[in-house]
Amino acid sequence: MDKLLRGLPWWVKWVAVPVIALVVFGSLIAALVSFVIGLLFKVVVFVILVGALVLVVKRVTSGGSSSKSSKRDW
Template identity: 65%
Template sequence: MREIFTGLPWWVKWVAVPVIALVVFGGLIASVVGFVIGLLFKVLVFVALAGGLIYVVRKFTSSSSSRSDW
């Protein structure tokens, strides 16, 4: 791989090649990043809903057991 870039100016290696890669694979990169962000958001919503459900269930079961003690 180094033989290919030997003798080329620095801007070809560090500017032109990455820009070409972004143009060619930009849609793929954007879709992967969007998928990962969407997945993380869904995981966060799931954790929040499950935690809320557990909190509500424990709150009602502890209050109903304390009422039966009376």
């Protein structure tokens, strides 16, 4: 590959080849980026929901077996 690009001008190596690669593989790159961002979003939502569930369960279970002051905190 180095021998192939050695005699070409700099703009072919650094501008034309990357632009052609983006045109050919652009939809694949966009799909991968979209998948990764969607997966990260789902992981964050999952963590928030599990944390909220744990918080609610701890408050409800501790409030049911203790005095009136803990029920006031809820």
